[in-house]
Amino acid sequence: MKGQLSYVMKPLTLVSIIILLVLLLYSLNSYRGRERMAEKTLDLTSFATNILLILANSEDCLAYKIPATQGAYANIVDLKKLDEFSEKYEEIEPDCARNYDFGWRVTVEEVNGESFNGGKTWSFGASDVSKGKAMKNKVEFWIPVAIRHSVNEVNVGRMSITLVDGELEKIAGFLDWSCKMGMLGKMSSSSTDVQISSPITYDRSNNYLCSGNACRKLLCTLIGFEDMKSGGTYSISVDFRSPDKLLVST
Amino acid sequence: MRKGIVFEMLGFVILAIAIIGVIIFLRTYLVGPYGRSFITVSERHELEGFKAGANSVLKTTEPRSGKTIEELIGIAAYVGNTTVDFGPGVGVIDVKKELEWRFNALYGKGHWYLKVPFPEVIPDIQVVIVTDVSGSMCDDILDIRENIPKILEELKLAGRNTYITLYLLPGFAYCVIDGETTVLTCNDFVETENFHCRTIESARCDLGGQTEEDWGNGLKCAIEEGPVEGWKDFSVKIGIPSSDELPGGSECGGSGDCSLGECTSQRRYFENGLNSALENKIKIFPLRAYPCGVICYPQSGCTDLRTHMGGLYCNCGNGLLKDWMEEMAEKTGGKMFELKEGSKAADAIKDVIIEQHPDRIPNLEAGTTIPVIKNVRAVTNPIPVSLAGKYTKIYLYQWS
Numbered sequence: 001m002k003g004q005l006s007y008v009m010k011p012l013t014l015v016s017i018i019i020l021l022v023l024l025l026y027s028l029n030s031y032r033g034r035e036r037m038a039e040k041t042l043d044l045t046s047f048a049t050n051i052l053l054i055l056a057n058s059e060d061c062l063a064y065k066i067p068a069t070q071g072a073y074a075n076i077v078d079l080k081k082l083d084e085f086s087e088k089y090e091e092i093e094p095d096c097a098r099n100y101d102f103g104w105r106v107t108v109e110e111v112n113g114e115s116f117n118g119g120k121t122w123s124f125g126a127s128d129v130s131k132g133k134a135m136k137n138k139v140e141f142w143i144p145v146a147i148r149h150s151v152n153e154v155n156v157g158r159m160s161i162t163l164v165d166g167e168l169e170k171i172a173g174f175l176d177w178s179c180k181m182g183m184l185g186k187m188s189s190s191s192t193d194v195q196i197s198s199p200i201t202y203d204r205s206n207n208y209l210c211s212g213n214a215c216r217k218l219l220c221t222l223i224g225f226e227d228m229k230s231g232g233t234y235s236i237s238v239d240f241r242s243p244d245k246l247l248v249s250t
Numbered sequence: 251m252r253k254g255i256v257f258e259m260l261g262f263v264i265l266a267i268a269i270i271g272v273i274i275f276l277r278t279y280l281v282g283p284y285g286r287s288f289i290t291v292s293e294r295h296e297l298e299g300f301k302a303g304a305n306s307v308l309k310t311t312e313p314r315s316g317k318t319i320e321e322l323i324g325i326a327a328y329v330g331n332t333t334v335d336f337g338p339g340v341g342v343i344d345v346k347k348e349l350e351w352r353f354n355a356l357y358g359k360g361h362w363y364l365k366v367p368f369p370e371v372i373p374d375i376q377v378v379i380v381t382d383v384s385g386s387m388c389d390d391i392l393d394i395r396e397n398i399p400k401i402l403e404e405l406k407l408a409g410r411n412t413y414i415t416l417y418l419l420p421g422f423a424y425c426v427i428d429g430e431t432t433v434l435t436c437n438d439f440v441e442t443e444n445f446h447c448r449t450i451e452s453a454r455c456d457l458g459g460q461t462e463e464d465w466g467n468g469l470k471c472a473i474e475e476g477p478v479e480g481w482k483d484f485s486v487k488i489g490i491p492s493s494d495e496l497p498g499g500s501e502c503g504g505s506g507d508c509s510l511g512e513c514t515s516q517r518r519y520f521e522n523g524l525n526s527a528l529e530n531k532i533k534i535f536p537l538r539a540y541p542c543g544v545i546c547y548p549q550s551g552c553t554d555l556r557t558h559m560g561g562l563y564c565n566c567g568n569g570l571l572k573d574w575m576e577e578m579a580e581k582t583g584g585k586m587f588e589l590k591e592g593s594k595a596a597d598a599i600k601d602v603i604i605e606q607h608p609d610r611i612p613n614l615e616a617g618t619t620i621p622v623i624k625n626v627r628a629v630t631n632p633i634p635v636s637l638a639g640k641y642t643k644i645y646l647y648q649w650s
Binding site for chain 1: 258303306318351
């Protein structure tokens with residue numbers, strides 16, 4: 001009887017040890033995954049802060065430029081530039097703070113009386129972002145800004161950003177970057193590999209790249225782009241055609 | 251055999267504990283620091299955002315004055331108060347409230363605190379003196395001429411920048427200097443950077459002093475014209491009428507009792523001066539010169555004011571004039587000085603200046619007390635107190 005008990009205990013011990021080892025490996029893998037996720041979130045947070053600071057401090061973006069000194073006030077945004085940006089960059093990020101890895105949209109709110117409720121708002125940047133599985137990560141961040149109407153009227157404002165790391169942003173970013181390089185005459189062709197989980201389609205009539213229902217405008221018109229109808233890894237090669245076209249092969 | 255099973259199970263338990271220990275170790279020492287550094291970096295970004303925000307709030311403007319919040323804090327630090335009076339056009343601005351609503355809108359009530367220590371600043375003091383130039387006032391005027399420039403120098407060395415403009419009412423100040431009767435004019439005064447003499451006729455106002463004793467209209471005119479350097483923003487502004495007669499002369503009290511009913515014109519002149527002081531927020535410190543002295547001239551002999559014209563000047567100076575001067579001082583936040591002799595005029599003016607201790611508060615505080623357990627972001631920005639040529643700092647704290 002005692003001998004039989006030993007026969008039962010040994011396999012049980014072995015199975016338990018295996019379960020524990022699997023648990024250990026799972027833990028290691030899970031920590032590594034969380035670490036990578038945290039790293040990406042950290043990157044996104046850094047980019048979000050940087051983009052907001054560039055927008056508020058660069059005279060190429062929204063910062064008010066002092067005519068006398070040709071310098072810019074820190075965090076004082078020019079009302080005229082806000083109006084211009086919200087009109088000109090209604091669907092795409094402005095060049096002065098463009099990031100080709102992520103997509104973002106900024107909203108500037110002006111205080112109304114003593115609160116932000118019902119105050120004037122301006123918005124610019126990507127008109128839509130990846131959704132569902134196609135969206136890998138997203139951060140939201142804001143900083144206070146001063147909105148300059150005139151020398152005697154500078155109001156309190158709040159500039160918020162939604163920054164998204166997604167499949168649509170990656171592919172559109174690559175295509176816009178290739179287009180920009182081509183326009184600047186720095187690079188005429190480039191290629192990349194992309195992994196997608198949702199289909200990517202191209203709306204020729206509006207020059208939109210879409211992931212599901214989410215679409216964003218592209219800088220260049222695409223020629224020869226074949227819709228990516230299912231998830232998987234795709235190789236994209238582009239050739240720039242002056243003045244604003246990209247010949248795409250997937 | 252049983253011992254073997256026990257050892258077998260014990261071995262398994264030890265192994266299980268070891269593997270669980272490894273998992274806890276990995277969680278604590280490999281992932282923990284990464285998580286902490288992630289929080290630290292995120293906090294840095296939050297701090298950068300807060301710094302940027304603090305700066306932008308300071309650059310926003312207050313709509314009535316058109317001044318930035320930074321400028322308003324600088325002025326508040328200069329005047330030593332959380333409210334700043336910009337005069338009749340703009341009115342009083344509560345700097346603390348302006349800061350409160352802005353930070354409440356951005357960070358929410360109960361999530362921020364700020365403090366601005368006010369530097370030791372004594373604002374500039376500006377004084378206009380309007381003096382009666384009738385013969386009985388000669389000793390007072392001479393005392394001002396001799397001593398005020400010296401007093402101003404002493405005050406300047408003590409850190410009190412005081413500027414005095416003396417306005418002489420119309421007429422001829424007959425004074426006995428070195429045994430000779432001389433008409434005293436502004437040319438007989440030594441002007442300094444801080445002390446000036448002007449005749450009231452030189453001022454650009456519709457209604458100057460009507461007579462040599464009309465310190466009511468004279469005061470109105472001097473307030474409108476201001477001191478030679480002009481009224482400065484946020485200086486301590488003082489008016490000093492100096493006379494031993496009612497504005498326009500005490501002769502109205504012909505029967506000797508010098509009543510209000512008999513001196514309606516004088517009262518009107520007086521009210522002109524009083525209203526101007528109230529409108530312009532000038533504190534008035536009247537000097538009631540001694541009205542019962544003896545005036546002597548080498549050629550015409552002496553006049554004893556105690557008995558001259560039935561003691562009219564003496565009675566009026568100790569009665570209605572004193573009452574009016576007290577009324578003016580009380581209504582404008584000043585104080586009347588009752589002089590017993592002419593040589594005390596400069597001392598009285600010195601006392602007026604020295605007594606100017608604006609009610610300063612040590613700092614501007616707003617928001618909620620900083621919680622101990624929260625993760626608090628802090629930022630410090632310099633604030634120029636331009637009127638004093640100094641700097642102070644704003645200490646800002648914010649938490650989620």
